[in-house]
Amino acid sequence: MALTDTFIKQVKASKPAGDKHADGGGLYLLVKPAGKYWRMDYRYLDKRKTLALGVYPAISLAGARKRRDEARKLLAEGIDPSQAKRDDHHAKTAAAGHTFEAMARQWLRNTQAERAESTQHKNTSWLEKNIFPEIGAMQIAAIKPRDVLAALRKIEARGAIESAHKIKQLCGQVFRFAVASGLAERDVTADLRDALAAVPGTHYAAITEPKQAGGLLRSIFDYSGHPYAVAALKLAPLLFVRPGELRAAEWAEIDMDDALWRIPASKMKMNFDHLVPLSAQAVVLLRGVHAMSGTGRYVFPSIRTADRCMSENTVNAALRAMGYPKEAMTGHGFRAMARTIMDEVLGERVDLIEHQLAHAVKDVNGRAYNRTSHLPARREMMQRWADYLDKLRIGADVIPLHAKN
Numbered sequence: 001m002a003l004t005d006t007f008i009k010q011v012k013a014s015k016p017a018g019d020k021h022a023d024g025g026g027l028y029l030l031v032k033p034a035g036k037y038w039r040m041d042y043r044y045l046d047k048r049k050t051l052a053l054g055v056y057p058a059i060s061l062a063g064a065r066k067r068r069d070e071a072r073k074l075l076a077e078g079i080d081p082s083q084a085k086r087d088d089h090h091a092k093t094a095a096a097g098h099t100f101e102a103m104a105r106q107w108l109r110n111t112q113a114e115r116a117e118s119t120q121h122k123n124t125s126w127l128e129k130n131i132f133p134e135i136g137a138m139q140i141a142a143i144k145p146r147d148v149l150a151a152l153r154k155i156e157a158r159g160a161i162e163s164a165h166k167i168k169q170l171c172g173q174v175f176r177f178a179v180a181s182g183l184a185e186r187d188v189t190a191d192l193r194d195a196l197a198a199v200p201g202t203h204y205a206a207i208t209e210p211k212q213a214g215g216l217l218r219s220i221f222d223y224s225g226h227p228y229a230v231a232a233l234k235l236a237p238l239l240f241v242r243p244g245e246l247r248a249a250e251w252a253e254i255d256m257d258d259a260l261w262r263i264p265a266s267k268m269k270m271n272f273d274h275l276v277p278l279s280a281q282a283v284v285l286l287r288g289v290h291a292m293s294g295t296g297r298y299v300f301p302s303i304r305t306a307d308r309c310m311s312e313n314t315v316n317a318a319l320r321a322m323g324y325p326k327e328a329m330t331g332h333g334f335r336a337m338a339r340t341i342m343d344e345v346l347g348e349r350v351d352l353i354e355h356q357l358a359h360a361v362k363d364v365n366g367r368a369y370n371r372t373s374h375l376p377a378r379r380e381m382m383q384r385w386a387d388y389l390d391k392l393r394i395g396a397d398v399i400p401l402h403a404k405n
Contacts, residue, residue: 003023003029005061007021008036017032018031018033023065023068025068025072026040027039027068028040029056037052037055037056038055038056039051039052040053042072044075044080049080051081098139098140098178099140100131100132100135103181103183104132104174106177107177108120113308114248115308116308116309116313117308118312118313123170126170127167130163134151135148140174140178141178145191148171148188149192149195152195152196156196165196168189169189172189205326205327205329205333206332206340207328207333213389214393216237216324217237217389217393218393220233220234220322221234223321223322225318228289228303228310231285231300232246232300232310232318233318234285235286236315237338237389238282238385239282241335242358243315243316243331244312246315246331247309247311247312247315249261249300250297251294251297256278256286256287259278259280261275268358275375275378276356277375277379277382277383279385279386280383280386281386293306300314316331319331338353339353341388346384346385348385352374352381355373356378356381
């Protein structure tokens with residue numbers, strides 16, 4: 001006879017080893033002096049086995065029958081329910097350590113050498129204050145786009161729109177780290193591309209008049225700061241890459257024989273590889289730096305430890321020391337200098353300039369250029385630019401701005 005709730009509630013053990021009370025389909029209640037236990041006997045690969053289904057009253061009669069039916073379904077599919085239970089337990093145990101916070105802290109540790117100490121502190125603080133309280137305890141594989149968006153909305157509501165976007169990028173890096181580690185299926189922040197308010201346009205102070213640019217170049221060549229800072233300052237106008245890309249340059253990325261710097265996608269804002277042709281002047285400067293830091297990883301290592309690259313404040317601090325306030329010129333301003341003068345003075349092709357700035361550029365058919373597009377033409381353009389900067393610095397052949405018109 002099938003068991004009843006009343007019987008189960010009232011039945012007591014009659015012997016120390018316990019009594020079995022069958023319910024059907026292999027399910028029975030094992031009643032011991034210490035408690036009442038649900039069990040299921042079954043055969044798998046001609047072997048008799050027993051599956052534990054829970055303890056009464058935490059698991060009711062109806063609950064035990066449901067678990068029995070689920071086990072019988074697994075058997076019908078050729079699966080051992082005891083093994084399935086163990087696998088599920090192992091998966092849940094492993095997942096317990098794969099929270100967003102655990103993955104984020106591991107990512108921060110693993111990539112610490114790639115950023116300045118101040119940036120490491122800032123990124124950690126952003127996550128601790130804004131993200132961990134919201135989704136830090138959630139299993140990273142279970143987090144949905146709406147979970148991340150809810151946390152970002154709170155940042156946005158404070159008026160910190162730019163911070164919300166930067167923190168979203170941080171979260172994306174953590175998710176991609178989890179994907180690479182096999183602990184998440186995808187980066188869910190990709191679904192939030194247009195979900196946040198647009199960041200107000202950021203203006204980076206820059207010198208864009210040729211005569212003023214010539215004065216700046218002379219100041220750079222007269223600057224007597226740390227050799228790494230001097231070299232970075234001299235290369236900044238020649239290469240006009242983003243400041244973070246310049247200071248994190250690695251010798252493994254630079255081929256001085258081929259006069260080419262290959263910046264991997266992982267370091268680029270647009271997430272694609274970027275090729276920077278090196279003028280003859282840039283190669284000479286790099287060979288000089290190689291004599292100082294060539295045995296290490298970074299072209300411009302930190303003065304404290306070779307395990308990290310130069311501080312993000314080094315170039316701007318040098319500009320301040322040279323007498324250029326932040327309202328006049330910044331490390332990022334070398335990009336605007338190149339963009340303006342190359343276009344409006346030298347008449348270089350705008351698409352080549354934009355490509356060299358690592359901006360998204362498309363051909364006439366709307367297709368994005370690949371990293372090697374127009375490389376010979378860009379090599380020639382970068383050499384013309386370097387030669388022009390030399391002329392500006394020595395005060396010769398200065399062409400007035402807007403000469404193109």
